[in-house]
Amino acid sequence: xxxxxxxxxxxxxxxxxxxxxxxxxxxxxxxxxxxxxxxxxxxxxxxxxxxxxxxxxxxxxxxxxxxxxxxxxxxxxxxxxxxxxxxxxxxxxxxxxxxxxxxxxxxxxxxxxxxxxxxxxxxxxxxxxxxxxxxxxxxxxxxxxxxxxxxxxxxxxxxxxxxxxxxxxxxxxxxxxxxxxxxxxxxxxxxxxxxxxxxxxxxxxxxxxxxxxxxxxxxxxxxxxxxxxxxxxxxxxxxxxxxxxxxxxxxxxxxxxxxxxxxxxxxxxxxxxxxxxxxxxxxxxxxxxxxxxxxxxxxxxxxxxxxxxxxxxxxxxxxxxxxxxxxxxxxxxxxxxxxxxxxxxxxxxxxxxxxxxxxxxxxxxxxxxxxxxxxxxx
Amino acid sequence: xxxxxxxxxxxxxxxxxxxxxxxxxxxxxxxxxxxxxxxxxxxxxxxxxxxxxxxxxxxxxxxxxxxxxxxxxxxxxxxxxxxxxxxxxxxxxxxxxxxxxxxxxxxxxxxxxxxxxxxxxxxxxxxxxxxxxxxxxxxxxxxxxxxxxxxxxxxxxxxxxxxxxxxxxxxxxxxxxxxxxxxxxxxxxxxxxxxxxxxxxxxxxxxxxxxxxxxxxxxxxxxxxxxxxxxxxxxxxxxxxxxxxxxxxxxxxxxxxxxxxxxxxxxxxxxxxxxxxxxxxxxxxxxxxxxxxxxxxxxxxxxxxxxxxxxxxxxxxxxxxxxxxxxxxxxxxxxxxxxxxxxxxxxxxxxxxxxxxxxxxxxxxxxxxxxxxxxxxxxxxxxxxxxxxxxxxxx
Numbered sequence: 203x204x205x206x207x208x209x210x211x212x213x214x215x216x217x218x219x220x221x222x223x224x225x226x227x228x229x230x231x232x233x234x235x236x237x238x239x240x241x242x243x244x245x246x247x248x249x250x251x252x253x254x255x256x257x258x259x260x261x262x263x264x265x266x267x268x269x270x271x272x273x274x275x276x277x278x279x280x281x282x283x284x285x286x287x288x289x290x291x292x293x294x295x296x297x298x299x300x301x302x303x304x305x306x307x308x309x310x311x312x313x314x315x316x317x318x319x320x321x322x323x324x325x326x327x328x329x330x331x332x333x334x335x336x337x338x339x340x341x342x343x344x345x346x347x348x349x350x351x352x353x354x355x356x357x358x359x360x361x362x363x364x365x366x367x368x369x370x371x372x373x374x375x376x377x378x379x380x381x382x383x384x385x386x387x388x389x390x391x392x393x394x395x396x397x398x399x400x401x402x403x404x405x406x407x408x409x410x411x412x413x414x415x416x417x418x419x420x421x422x423x424x425x426x427x428x429x430x431x432x433x434x435x436x437x438x439x440x441x442x443x444x445x446x447x448x449x450x451x452x453x454x455x456x457x458x459x460x461x462x463x464x465x466x467x468x469x470x471x472x473x474x475x476x477x478x479x480x481x482x483x484x485x486x487x488x489x490x491x492x493x494x495x496x497x498x499x500x501x502x503x504x505x506x507x508x509x510x511x512x513x514x515x516x517x518x519x520x521x522x523x524x525x526x527x528x529x530x531x532x533x534x535x536x537x538x539x540x541x542x543x544x545x546x547x548x549x550x551x552x553x554x555x556x557x558x559x560x561x562x563x564x565x566x567x568x569x570x571x572x573x574x575x576x577x578x579x580x
Numbered sequence: 581x582x583x584x585x586x587x588x589x590x591x592x593x594x595x596x597x598x599x600x601x602x603x604x605x606x607x608x609x610x611x612x613x614x615x616x617x618x619x620x621x622x623x624x625x626x627x628x629x630x631x632x633x634x635x636x637x638x639x640x641x642x643x644x645x646x647x648x649x650x651x652x653x654x655x656x657x658x659x660x661x662x663x664x665x666x667x668x669x670x671x672x673x674x675x676x677x678x679x680x681x682x683x684x685x686x687x688x689x690x691x692x693x694x695x696x697x698x699x700x701x702x703x704x705x706x707x708x709x710x711x712x713x714x715x716x717x718x719x720x721x722x723x724x725x726x727x728x729x730x731x732x733x734x735x736x737x738x739x740x741x742x743x744x745x746x747x748x749x750x751x752x753x754x755x756x757x758x759x760x761x762x763x764x765x766x767x768x769x770x771x772x773x774x775x776x777x778x779x780x781x782x783x784x785x786x787x788x789x790x791x792x793x794x795x796x797x798x799x800x801x802x803x804x805x806x807x808x809x810x811x812x813x814x815x816x817x818x819x820x821x822x823x824x825x826x827x828x829x830x831x832x833x834x835x836x837x838x839x840x841x842x843x844x845x846x847x848x849x850x851x852x853x854x855x856x857x858x859x860x861x862x863x864x865x866x867x868x869x870x871x872x873x874x875x876x877x878x879x880x881x882x883x884x885x886x887x888x889x890x891x892x893x894x895x896x897x898x899x900x901x902x903x904x905x906x907x908x909x910x911x912x913x914x915x916x917x918x919x920x921x922x923x924x925x926x927x928x929x930x931x932x933x934x935x936x937x938x939x940x941x942x943x944x945x946x947x948x949x950x951x952x953x954x955x956x957x958x959x960x961x962x963x964x965x966x967x968x969x970x971x972x973x974x975x
Contacts (some may be wrong), residue, residue, distance in 0.1 A: 327941050351743060410650055
């Protein structure tokens with residue numbers, strides 16, 4: 203019995219201690235909490251009208267991003283032009299700039315990003331689970347991915363799959379590749395297109411498949427394969443990085459449509475809209491009718507009387523920022539950070555691009571006969 | 581009469597101090613906590629999966645896979661369903677695991693014996709081999725074998741040719757290989773029957789020898805059985821049970837012959853070399869565990885060197901060797917999943933591709949886990965049965 207009494211006494215003491223803890227007022231810890239008023243701001247109350255009720259999940263990502271002070275993007279560090287490390291170890295590229303533009307728009311700071319390098323096979327799960335805010339890593343937009351992975355925003359790069367071979371191999375068409383070994387990355391649309399292309403033509407091949415892009419091209423350059431296949435932009439990047447680029451040729455045929463598109467998680471329409479609008483702004487800014495607005499001319503356009511340009515920059519009317527919980531100058535910040543679409547493209551892949559040169563082709567602005575087109579900002 | 585009863589009642593232990601009751605209560609509580617925890621984990625998983633739109637069904641198994649697989653022991657192309665692709669991966673894993681276990685056992689035993697050898701050079705070479713392989717991670721070894729060795733072999737056009745002909749180049753090892761001719765199946769069936777009967781003869785005659793205590797010529801008799809059946813098989817198949825499949829260079833690659841791809845070869849060599857180093861140590865420990873006196877006593881009874889090893893040392897060493905050997909075999913099987921890094925299409929590699937192409941991470945990871953679990957459980961079941969058979973019979 204004494205034991206019981208003892209343990210009862212201990213229990214009582216413990217609960218007293220716990221109670222004391224609970225009643226102690228929580229001290230403010232660490233940094234002063236940012237006013238997280240996002241949830242309130244998204245539920246726009248218009249006096250006299252019915253209240254807009256948003257679906258659950260609406261505003262979650264922006265709230266998370268603002269609290270964290272960082273946009274987390276799944277990207278890559280191993281593909282010249284799109285996502286790679288420069289000599290100083292900075293992660294840059296076309297896909298990375300899209301992420302920086304979003305960070306500039308929602309946080310005012312293009313450097314407030316965290317790039318999570320993922321392999322091709324990890325892309326789906328990483329965005330499905332909402333582990334990252336944006337997936338900006340050469341993702342081809344397909345219907346099944348759209349239904350399973352997340353929301354595809356707008357195609358930022360129109361690509362197509364091609365073949366690269368050794369210049370002295372004598373291969374010119376698919377028929378010449380019969381019986382060859384082909385190096386390809388696993389978990390991609392590329393490997394499916396490759397299999398379908400050869401099967402439809404009744405040709406035989408040996409697939410040599412790696413998950414890691416570096417291994418794919420390492421094996422190709424070593425001679426393990428006669429052919430390698432990927433998006434033509436990627437092949438151009440790899441060829442540019444070869445010891446002697448002239449030893450390799452990218453064949454002219456294109457066997458697939460590869461609309462490369464940034465993806466956001468399912469379930470948050472506000473974040474979907476924000477990322478889309480930033481992309482729209484980059485594309486529209488290149489349109490002469492908007493200025494065009496470049497990194498350097500943002501302030502000139504603000505001072506000008508170009509209504510369209512001034513709307514994008516947030517000094518004329520509301521392009522939608524008040525409903526999305528953003529600052530009026532969000533899009534202006536994005537353009538200040540990375541420039542318009544053409545500037546982003548040319549920075550890496552233009553005639554003086556720091557990565558390599560790839561003619562814009564389908565990626566010309568629609569006013570120049572290309573496919574790059576976005577709904578108006580107004 | 582009533583006093584003992586009342587004294588018994590007063591001595592009855594209260595429930596909360598009854599050791600049996602306390603024990604059972606503790607068991608029940610911990611069972612409830614563990615099972616409850618498991619249920620909570622599963623429910624949480626289901627809920628989270630539903631929230632994130634991850635589909636948990638297996639209905640995709642029938643859909644066309646759409647992706648190529650580099651090597652397969654059964655017919656496969658991209659129009660086959662996901663289920664077939666998974667089986668292709670599973671068979672590839674079994675292929676490398678079974679061949680790997682057999683070769684690693686032989687190599688490991690040889691190295692283990694070399695390590696014990698009184699020959700200084702043998703023993704030191706074995707020691708260096710073991711230390712290198714035990715202390716370098718397997719993944720590193722695999723990368724070295726694949727990218728630094730097999731990928732750097734001469735191109736297909738400049739293949740190394742070894743009489744046979746055997747061709748070695750960076751696309752693989754091409755062996756001239758006998759294949760069954762049309763009449764070859766008759767030969768094969770008779771040959772297998774011959775082997776089975778020879779084993780039966782061997783066991784029967786050996787037992788007979790033990791009972792009668794005199795030689796029954798079991799080895800010779802078994803050999804005669806095999807030869808008899810082989811000969812009749814050859815006659816039935818008109819002396820041509822096989823045709824010779826010689827690799828020929830065509831266009832880009834060799835065709836014909838038996839081909840080991842560089843991915844398979846690198847994985848097999850890496851796994852075998854790595855596991856053999858551990859097996860060598862297991863074998864050495866097993867042999868050293870047999871008391872020296874056993875050998876001396878066996879020698880003293882006049883047994884030959886072979887008989888000392890086969891009848892005295894090895895049976896006792898095996899008892900020590902088998903249990904750690906089981907875990908080496910399991911390790912080899914599970915380590916084969918590192919194939920992912922060098923592009924060999926094992927079950928984990930195929931599973932990863934399926935996750936990407938079908939977008940079903942949870943069910944596919946479940947399938948992969950169950951597959952490895954089954955393989956490990958079956959391996960340890962078989963070896964545990966064997967282990968029980970060779971243990972001391974204690975009475």
